[in-house]
Amino acid sequence: MARILVTGGAGFMGSWLVDELLKRGHEVTSVDDLSGGFMRNVSKGCRFVKMDLRDAKKVDKVVNDQDVICHLAAYAAEGQSVFSPREINDINVTPMNNLLVSAVNHNVRKFLFTSSMAVYGSQQVPFSEDMPAMPEDPYGVGKLYCERMLQIFSDVYGFEHVIIRPHNVFGERQNISDPYRNVLGIWVNSIMRGKPPYIYGDGKQTRAFSYIEDITPPLANAVEWDKANGQVINLGSHESISINNACKLVLKLMGSDVKPVYLEERPCEVKHAHCTTDKSEGLLGYRTNHTLEQGLKKMIDWAREMGEQKPSYRIPLEITKKAPRVWREKMI
Ligand SMILES: NC(=O)c1ccc[n+]([C@@H]2O[C@H](COP(=O)([O-])OP(=O)(O)OC[C@H]3O[C@@H](n4cnc5c(N)ncnc54)[C@H](O)[C@@H]3O)[C@@H](O)[C@H]2O)c1
Numbered sequence: 001m002a003r004i005l006v007t008g009g010a011g012f013m014g015s016w017l018v019d020e021l022l023k024r025g026h027e028v029t030s031v032d033d034l035s036g037g038f039m040r041n042v043s044k045g046c047r048f049v050k051m052d053l054r055d056a057k058k059v060d061k062v063v064n065d066q067d068v069i070c071h072l073a074a075y076a077a078e079g080q081s082v083f084s085p086r087e088i089n090d091i092n093v094t095p096m097n098n099l100l101v102s103a104v105n106h107n108v109r110k111f112l113f114t115s116s117m118a119v120y121g122s123q124q125v126p127f128s129e130d131m132p133a134m135p136e137d138p139y140g141v142g143k144l145y146c147e148r149m150l151q152i153f154s155d156v157y158g159f160e161h162v163i164i165r166p167h168n169v170f171g172e173r174q175n176i177s178d179p180y181r182n183v184l185g186i187w188v189n190s191i192m193r194g195k196p197p198y199i200y201g202d203g204k205q206t207r208a209f210s211y212i213e214d215i216t217p218p219l220a221n222a223v224e225w226d227k228a229n230g231q232v233i234n235l236g237s238h239e240s241i242s243i244n245n246a247c248k249l250v251l252k253l254m255g256s257d258v259k260p261v262y263l264e265e266r267p268c269e270v271k272h273a274h275c276t277t278d279k280s281e282g283l284l285g286y287r288t289n290h291t292l293e294q295g296l297k298k299m300i301d302w303a304r305e306m307g308e309q310k311p312s313y314r315i316p317l318e319i320t321k322k323a324p325r326v327w328r329e330k331m332i
Contacts, residue, residue, distance in 0.1 A: 002109075003027045004223065005066040007053055007095065008073030009046065010037030012174045013114065013166070013219070016212050017070060018046050020220040031062055035091075035314065036075060041173050053095030056102075063102035068223060070112045071099055071146075075315065077180040078118050080327070081139035082268050083317045092142040100153045110160040112223055113150050115143045117167035117234065117275055125206075125240070128276040129165075129232045137268040147232070160229045162222050167236040167275055171212030171295055172302040177309035179332040183243070184209065187250045188300055190332060192308040196258050197251070198326055201265035203244035208274035210236040210288070211295030218284035228283050234275035237288045246292065253296055267322050 004021055008014035009030025014037070018030050028046040031053065042048050051058045053073055063069065075091040077084075096113070103111055118140030120127040135141045147163050154161040176185035187197040218235060222228045241249075247260050280286035311332050317323050326332060 001025050001027065002067040003029070003065060004068045004070060005029045005031060005063060006070045006072060007031045007099070008037065009048065010034055010039060010041050011072065013169060013212065013215065014072040015041035015043065015173055016216040017072065017219050019043050020216045021223065022046060024220060024224070029062065029066065032073065036175055036178065053098060054090065056098045059095070059098040060102045060105070063099065063106050063108065066106070066108055068110045068112070069099055069103055069108055070223060071096065072114045074114075076116065076139065077178070077315070078116070078137055078139040079266050079269065080180040080315070080317070081142075082137050083319045083323045083327070084315050085138040086318055087315050089138055089142050092139065093145055096146040096149055100149060103159065104153060104157045108159055110162070110223070110229070111150060111154065112162050112164065113146060115147050115163050115165045116140065117165050117236070117273055119144045119147065119165065120273070122270040125272045126238055126274050126276045127234065129234060129279055136270065162228045162230070163232040164219065164222055165232065165234045165275065166210070166215060167234070167273065168207045168209045169212055169215050169236065170209055171299050174299070176303055177312045179311045179313060179327065179330070184246065184250060184296065184299070186332060187247060188254070188303045189309050189311070191251065191254050191256050191258060192303065195332070196261045197247050198332065199243055199247060199260050199262050200269060200324065203242060203247065203260070203262065205243045205269065206240045206272045206274070207243065207246070208237040208240040209246065209292050209295070211290035214287065214289050218280055218286040221284045225284070231279065231283060233279045233283055234277065235280050235284070235286060236275055238274055238277050239288060239292070240272070240274045241292060249293060250296060253293065253300055263324060263326055266324055
Protein backbone atom coordinates (compact mmCIF):
# COMPACT_ATOMS: atom_id res chain seq x y z
CA MET A 1 0.00 0.00 0.00
CA ALA A 2 1.40 3.39 -0.98
CA ARG A 3 0.33 7.01 -0.56
CA ILE A 4 -0.25 8.12 -4.13
CA LEU A 5 -0.93 11.58 -5.49
CA VAL A 6 -2.85 11.63 -8.79
CA THR A 7 -2.93 14.99 -10.56
CA GLY A 8 -5.82 15.57 -12.94
CA GLY A 9 -7.86 13.22 -10.74
CA ALA A 10 -11.18 14.82 -11.71
CA GLY A 11 -10.37 14.36 -15.38
CA PHE A 12 -10.97 11.40 -17.64
CA MET A 13 -7.94 9.10 -17.33
CA GLY A 14 -7.02 10.43 -13.88
CA SER A 15 -10.37 9.55 -12.33
CA TRP A 16 -10.27 6.02 -13.74
CA LEU A 17 -6.73 5.62 -12.41
CA VAL A 18 -7.77 6.87 -8.95
CA ASP A 19 -10.56 4.28 -8.82
CA GLU A 20 -8.21 1.48 -9.89
CA LEU A 21 -5.55 2.46 -7.32
CA LEU A 22 -8.19 2.61 -4.56
CA LYS A 23 -9.43 -0.84 -5.61
CA ARG A 24 -5.86 -2.10 -5.23
CA GLY A 25 -5.72 -0.82 -1.65
CA HIS A 26 -3.68 2.37 -2.02
CA GLU A 27 -4.30 5.64 -0.20
CA VAL A 28 -5.01 8.18 -2.92
CA THR A 29 -4.97 11.97 -2.95
CA SER A 30 -6.54 13.44 -6.07
CA VAL A 31 -5.69 16.96 -7.18
CA ASP A 32 -7.47 18.99 -9.85
CA ASP A 33 -8.44 22.60 -10.53
CA LEU A 34 -11.61 21.46 -12.33
CA SER A 35 -10.65 23.49 -15.41
CA GLY A 36 -11.32 20.46 -17.61
CA GLY A 37 -12.48 17.86 -15.10
CA PHE A 38 -15.64 17.43 -13.06
CA MET A 39 -16.53 16.75 -9.41
CA ARG A 40 -18.85 13.99 -10.66
CA ASN A 41 -15.72 12.02 -11.64
CA VAL A 42 -14.13 12.20 -8.19
CA SER A 43 -14.36 9.02 -6.16
CA LYS A 44 -15.60 9.28 -2.57
CA GLY A 45 -12.79 6.95 -1.52
CA CYS A 46 -9.98 9.44 -2.16
CA ARG A 47 -8.91 12.70 -0.55
CA PHE A 48 -9.68 15.45 -3.05
CA VAL A 49 -7.82 18.78 -3.15
CA LYS A 50 -9.02 21.47 -5.55
CA MET A 51 -5.97 23.47 -6.58
CA ASP A 52 -4.06 24.84 -9.54
CA LEU A 53 -0.75 23.00 -9.94
CA ARG A 54 0.86 26.20 -11.20
CA ASP A 55 0.89 27.36 -7.57
CA ALA A 56 4.26 26.09 -6.26
CA LYS A 57 3.41 26.58 -2.57
CA LYS A 58 0.22 24.56 -2.80
CA VAL A 59 2.00 21.85 -4.75
CA ASP A 60 4.66 21.61 -2.07
CA LYS A 61 2.04 21.20 0.63
CA VAL A 62 0.19 18.42 -1.15
CA VAL A 63 3.35 16.50 -2.16
CA ASN A 64 4.68 16.63 1.41
CA ASP A 65 3.60 13.15 2.57
CA GLN A 66 3.37 11.21 -0.69
CA ASP A 67 5.29 8.08 -1.79
CA VAL A 68 4.33 8.24 -5.46
CA ILE A 69 3.21 10.96 -7.88
CA CYS A 70 1.15 10.17 -10.99
CA HIS A 71 1.11 13.38 -13.02
CA LEU A 72 -1.80 13.35 -15.46
CA ALA A 73 -3.05 16.94 -15.19
CA ALA A 74 -2.70 18.81 -18.48
CA TYR A 75 -4.64 20.57 -21.15
CA ALA A 76 -4.24 18.07 -23.98
CA ALA A 77 -5.63 20.25 -26.77
CA GLU A 78 -2.95 19.32 -29.26
CA GLY A 79 -4.64 20.95 -32.27
CA GLN A 80 -5.31 24.18 -30.39
CA SER A 81 -1.80 24.41 -28.97
CA VAL A 82 -0.43 26.10 -32.11
CA PHE A 83 -3.02 28.87 -31.67
CA SER A 84 -2.85 29.23 -27.85
CA PRO A 85 0.76 28.38 -26.99
CA ARG A 86 1.13 30.76 -24.03
CA GLU A 87 -1.72 29.38 -21.95
CA ILE A 88 -1.38 25.75 -23.02
CA ASN A 89 2.38 25.59 -22.42
CA ASP A 90 1.92 27.25 -19.05
CA ILE A 91 -0.63 24.60 -18.01
CA ASN A 92 1.41 21.71 -19.38
CA VAL A 93 4.91 22.74 -18.30
CA THR A 94 4.76 24.79 -15.06
CA PRO A 95 3.11 22.02 -12.95
CA MET A 96 5.89 19.59 -13.95
CA ASN A 97 8.57 21.96 -12.64
CA ASN A 98 6.65 22.48 -9.40
CA LEU A 99 6.03 18.78 -8.88
CA LEU A 100 9.65 17.81 -9.58
CA VAL A 101 11.07 20.29 -7.10
CA SER A 102 8.65 19.15 -4.39
CA ALA A 103 9.17 15.46 -5.25
CA VAL A 104 12.90 15.82 -4.66
CA ASN A 105 12.54 17.90 -1.49
CA HIS A 106 10.01 15.48 0.03
CA ASN A 107 11.75 12.24 -1.02
CA VAL A 108 9.02 10.92 -3.31
CA ARG A 109 9.88 7.32 -4.27
CA LYS A 110 8.39 7.14 -7.77
CA PHE A 111 7.05 9.57 -10.38
CA LEU A 112 4.80 8.50 -13.28
CA PHE A 113 4.13 10.95 -16.09
CA THR A 114 1.58 10.64 -18.89
CA SER A 115 3.29 12.09 -21.93
CA SER A 116 1.82 11.60 -25.40
CA MET A 117 2.32 10.05 -28.81
CA ALA A 118 2.58 13.71 -29.94
CA VAL A 119 6.32 13.58 -29.14
CA TYR A 120 6.88 11.41 -32.26
CA GLY A 121 5.60 13.97 -34.76
CA SER A 122 4.96 12.48 -38.22
CA GLN A 123 7.32 9.56 -38.62
CA GLN A 124 6.63 6.16 -40.18
CA VAL A 125 3.84 4.35 -38.27
CA PRO A 126 3.76 2.47 -35.99
CA PHE A 127 5.79 4.70 -33.68
CA SER A 128 8.09 2.72 -31.41
CA GLU A 129 9.78 3.98 -28.28
CA ASP A 130 13.28 3.80 -29.81
CA MET A 131 12.38 6.37 -32.49
CA PRO A 132 13.69 9.88 -31.94
CA ALA A 133 11.29 12.45 -30.54
CA MET A 134 10.35 14.97 -33.26
CA PRO A 135 7.24 16.81 -32.03
CA GLU A 136 5.55 19.08 -34.55
CA ASP A 137 3.32 21.17 -32.32
CA PRO A 138 3.63 23.07 -29.01
CA TYR A 139 1.71 20.39 -27.10
CA GLY A 140 4.22 17.73 -28.21
CA VAL A 141 7.15 20.02 -27.43
CA GLY A 142 5.75 20.64 -23.94
CA LYS A 143 5.35 16.91 -23.34
CA LEU A 144 8.92 16.26 -24.47
CA TYR A 145 10.18 19.00 -22.15
CA CYS A 146 8.40 17.28 -19.24
CA GLU A 147 9.77 13.85 -20.21
CA ARG A 148 13.35 15.12 -20.29
CA MET A 149 12.98 17.06 -17.04
CA LEU A 150 11.68 13.92 -15.34
CA GLN A 151 14.55 11.79 -16.69
CA ILE A 152 17.15 14.38 -15.63
CA PHE A 153 15.76 14.82 -12.12
CA SER A 154 15.32 11.08 -11.66
CA ASP A 155 18.96 10.55 -12.69
CA VAL A 156 20.37 13.30 -10.51
CA TYR A 157 18.30 12.66 -7.37
CA GLY A 158 17.81 8.90 -7.67
CA PHE A 159 14.03 8.40 -7.53
CA GLU A 160 12.19 5.94 -9.82
CA HIS A 161 10.20 7.17 -12.77
CA VAL A 162 8.13 5.89 -15.67
CA ILE A 163 6.97 7.73 -18.78
CA ILE A 164 3.77 6.58 -20.47
CA ARG A 165 2.83 7.75 -23.97
CA PRO A 166 -0.91 7.12 -24.35
CA HIS A 167 -2.81 7.85 -27.54
CA ASN A 168 -6.42 8.51 -28.48
CA VAL A 169 -8.08 7.15 -25.35
CA PHE A 170 -11.86 7.39 -25.17
CA GLY A 171 -14.74 6.31 -22.96
CA GLU A 172 -17.05 7.28 -20.15
CA ARG A 173 -16.14 10.42 -18.14
CA GLN A 174 -14.31 11.98 -21.08
CA ASN A 175 -14.97 15.69 -21.45
CA ILE A 176 -17.32 15.82 -24.46
CA SER A 177 -18.00 19.55 -24.19
CA ASP A 178 -14.51 20.61 -25.29
CA PRO A 179 -14.56 21.60 -28.99
CA TYR A 180 -10.76 21.44 -29.22
CA ARG A 181 -10.07 17.81 -28.35
CA ASN A 182 -11.42 14.24 -28.11
CA VAL A 183 -12.77 13.77 -31.63
CA LEU A 184 -15.10 10.86 -30.78
CA GLY A 185 -16.60 12.78 -27.86
CA ILE A 186 -17.05 15.91 -29.99
CA TRP A 187 -18.92 13.91 -32.63
CA VAL A 188 -21.12 12.12 -30.07
CA ASN A 189 -22.06 15.45 -28.46
CA SER A 190 -22.62 17.18 -31.82
CA ILE A 191 -24.92 14.39 -33.00
CA MET A 192 -26.88 14.53 -29.73
CA ARG A 193 -27.25 18.30 -30.32
CA GLY A 194 -28.54 17.74 -33.85
CA LYS A 195 -25.36 19.12 -35.42
CA PRO A 196 -23.21 17.45 -38.07
CA PRO A 197 -19.86 15.90 -37.18
CA TYR A 198 -17.00 17.97 -38.62
CA ILE A 199 -13.96 16.40 -40.27
CA TYR A 200 -10.76 18.36 -40.95
CA GLY A 201 -9.21 17.69 -44.35
CA ASP A 202 -10.19 14.59 -46.37
CA GLY A 203 -10.75 12.31 -43.37
CA LYS A 204 -8.12 9.87 -44.60
CA GLN A 205 -6.00 10.53 -41.51
CA THR A 206 -5.62 7.37 -39.42
CA ARG A 207 -5.60 6.86 -35.66
CA ALA A 208 -5.87 3.88 -33.28
CA PHE A 209 -8.43 4.51 -30.54
CA SER A 210 -8.17 2.86 -27.12
CA TYR A 211 -11.01 2.22 -24.73
CA ILE A 212 -10.39 3.46 -21.18
CA GLU A 213 -11.02 0.05 -19.53
CA ASP A 214 -8.09 -1.36 -21.53
CA ILE A 215 -5.79 1.52 -20.57
CA THR A 216 -6.44 1.86 -16.84
CA PRO A 217 -5.06 -1.46 -15.44
CA PRO A 218 -1.73 -1.12 -17.35
CA LEU A 219 -1.44 2.44 -16.06
CA ALA A 220 -1.90 1.22 -12.50
CA ASN A 221 0.58 -1.60 -13.20
CA ALA A 222 3.10 1.05 -14.25
CA VAL A 223 2.75 2.48 -10.73
CA GLU A 224 3.12 -0.88 -8.98
CA TRP A 225 5.45 -2.95 -11.16
CA ASP A 226 9.18 -2.35 -10.82
CA LYS A 227 9.87 -3.64 -14.32
CA ALA A 228 8.34 -0.43 -15.71
CA ASN A 229 10.85 1.72 -13.82
CA GLY A 230 13.05 3.96 -15.96
CA GLN A 231 11.07 3.07 -19.09
CA VAL A 232 9.28 5.04 -21.79
CA ILE A 233 6.21 3.02 -22.82
CA ASN A 234 3.58 3.60 -25.50
CA LEU A 235 0.07 2.81 -24.33
CA GLY A 236 -2.83 2.16 -26.65
CA SER A 237 -4.26 0.02 -29.39
CA HIS A 238 -2.50 -0.55 -32.72
CA GLU A 239 -5.73 -1.20 -34.63
CA SER A 240 -5.82 1.89 -36.77
CA ILE A 241 -8.86 3.29 -38.57
CA SER A 242 -9.42 6.29 -40.82
CA ILE A 243 -11.22 9.30 -39.41
CA ASN A 244 -13.86 8.81 -42.14
CA ASN A 245 -14.56 5.24 -41.00
CA ALA A 246 -14.51 6.16 -37.31
CA CYS A 247 -17.10 8.85 -38.04
CA LYS A 248 -19.26 6.39 -40.01
CA LEU A 249 -19.18 4.02 -37.05
CA VAL A 250 -20.25 6.72 -34.57
CA LEU A 251 -23.12 7.73 -36.87
CA LYS A 252 -24.21 4.09 -37.29
CA LEU A 253 -24.11 3.36 -33.55
CA MET A 254 -26.11 6.53 -32.84
CA GLY A 255 -28.64 5.68 -35.58
CA SER A 256 -28.03 9.01 -37.28
CA ASP A 257 -28.22 9.69 -41.01
CA VAL A 258 -26.59 13.13 -40.75
CA LYS A 259 -23.73 13.64 -43.21
CA PRO A 260 -20.32 14.72 -41.94
CA VAL A 261 -19.19 18.20 -42.99
CA TYR A 262 -15.65 18.51 -44.36
CA LEU A 263 -13.50 21.51 -43.40
CA GLU A 264 -10.04 22.72 -44.33
CA GLU A 265 -7.05 20.74 -42.95
CA ARG A 266 -5.70 21.83 -39.58
CA PRO A 267 -2.12 23.14 -39.47
CA CYS A 268 0.31 20.69 -37.80
CA GLU A 269 -2.10 17.73 -37.90
CA VAL A 270 -0.12 14.51 -38.27
CA LYS A 271 -1.59 12.33 -41.04
CA HIS A 272 -1.01 8.84 -39.66
CA ALA A 273 -0.39 8.11 -36.01
CA HIS A 274 -0.43 5.00 -33.90
CA CYS A 275 2.09 3.15 -31.75
CA THR A 276 3.65 -0.23 -31.18
CA THR A 277 2.38 -2.29 -28.26
CA ASP A 278 5.31 -4.67 -27.62
CA LYS A 279 6.62 -2.79 -24.59
CA SER A 280 3.21 -2.11 -23.07
CA GLU A 281 2.27 -5.79 -23.48
CA GLY A 282 5.54 -7.01 -21.98
CA LEU A 283 6.04 -4.48 -19.21
CA LEU A 284 2.49 -3.46 -18.29
CA GLY A 285 0.31 -6.40 -19.34
CA TYR A 286 -1.56 -4.31 -21.94
CA ARG A 287 -4.16 -6.10 -24.14
CA THR A 288 -6.69 -4.63 -26.55
CA ASN A 289 -9.79 -6.23 -25.04
CA HIS A 290 -12.36 -3.88 -26.56
CA THR A 291 -12.92 -3.14 -30.22
CA LEU A 292 -13.64 0.46 -31.12
CA GLU A 293 -17.29 -0.52 -31.62
CA GLN A 294 -17.58 -2.19 -28.20
CA GLY A 295 -16.01 0.79 -26.42
CA LEU A 296 -18.04 3.32 -28.37
CA LYS A 297 -21.33 1.60 -27.49
CA LYS A 298 -20.53 2.02 -23.78
CA MET A 299 -19.44 5.62 -24.24
CA ILE A 300 -22.54 6.52 -26.26
CA ASP A 301 -24.85 4.95 -23.62
CA TRP A 302 -23.10 7.00 -20.93
CA ALA A 303 -23.24 10.21 -22.98
CA ARG A 304 -26.94 9.75 -23.70
CA GLU A 305 -27.67 9.19 -20.04
CA MET A 306 -25.80 12.40 -19.17
CA GLY A 307 -27.47 14.31 -22.00
CA GLU A 308 -26.09 16.81 -24.49
CA GLN A 309 -23.42 19.20 -23.22
CA LYS A 310 -23.01 22.88 -24.06
CA PRO A 311 -19.62 23.30 -25.77
CA SER A 312 -17.12 25.29 -23.71
CA TYR A 313 -14.44 27.31 -25.53
CA ARG A 314 -12.63 28.02 -22.28
CA ILE A 315 -9.13 28.93 -23.46
CA PRO A 316 -9.25 31.75 -26.03
CA LEU A 317 -7.33 31.55 -29.30
CA GLU A 318 -4.21 33.69 -28.83
CA ILE A 319 -3.65 33.60 -32.61
CA THR A 320 -6.57 33.53 -35.04
CA LYS A 321 -4.47 33.56 -38.21
CA LYS A 322 -4.82 30.11 -39.86
CA ALA A 323 -7.11 28.91 -37.05
CA PRO A 324 -9.89 26.61 -38.32
CA ARG A 325 -13.12 28.49 -39.04
CA VAL A 326 -14.98 26.03 -36.84
CA TRP A 327 -13.09 27.39 -33.80
CA ARG A 328 -12.95 31.05 -34.85
CA GLU A 329 -16.69 31.10 -35.43
CA LYS A 330 -17.53 28.65 -32.61
CA MET A 331 -19.45 26.41 -34.99
CA ILE A 332 -19.42 23.26 -32.82
N1 LIG B 1 -6.95 11.11 -23.48
C1 LIG B 1 -6.04 10.85 -24.38
O1 LIG B 1 -6.32 10.34 -25.44
C2 LIG B 1 -4.59 11.16 -24.10
C3 LIG B 1 -3.64 10.84 -25.07
C4 LIG B 1 -2.31 11.13 -24.83
C5 LIG B 1 -1.93 11.70 -23.64
N2 LIG B 1 -2.86 11.99 -22.71
C6 LIG B 1 -2.42 12.61 -21.47
O2 LIG B 1 -3.03 11.94 -20.38
C7 LIG B 1 -3.36 12.87 -19.35
C8 LIG B 1 -4.82 12.79 -19.00
O3 LIG B 1 -5.59 13.13 -20.15
P1 LIG B 1 -7.18 13.18 -20.09
O4 LIG B 1 -7.67 12.85 -21.43
O5 LIG B 1 -7.67 12.40 -18.93
O6 LIG B 1 -7.43 14.74 -19.85
P2 LIG B 1 -8.52 15.49 -18.98
O7 LIG B 1 -8.59 16.87 -19.50
O8 LIG B 1 -9.78 14.72 -18.89
O9 LIG B 1 -7.85 15.52 -17.53
C9 LIG B 1 -6.86 16.43 -17.19
C10 LIG B 1 -7.24 17.06 -15.87
O10 LIG B 1 -6.22 17.98 -15.48
C11 LIG B 1 -6.84 19.06 -14.82
N3 LIG B 1 -5.95 20.21 -14.86
C12 LIG B 1 -5.54 20.91 -15.96
N4 LIG B 1 -4.71 21.90 -15.62
C13 LIG B 1 -4.58 21.85 -14.27
C14 LIG B 1 -3.87 22.63 -13.32
N5 LIG B 1 -3.11 23.67 -13.72
N6 LIG B 1 -3.97 22.30 -12.04
C15 LIG B 1 -4.73 21.26 -11.63
N7 LIG B 1 -5.44 20.48 -12.48
C16 LIG B 1 -5.37 20.78 -13.78
C17 LIG B 1 -8.13 19.29 -15.59
O11 LIG B 1 -9.10 19.96 -14.83
C18 LIG B 1 -8.55 17.86 -15.93
O12 LIG B 1 -9.45 17.34 -14.98
C19 LIG B 1 -2.89 14.23 -19.87
O13 LIG B 1 -1.58 14.47 -19.38
C20 LIG B 1 -2.83 14.06 -21.36
O14 LIG B 1 -1.92 14.93 -21.95
C21 LIG B 1 -4.19 11.74 -22.92
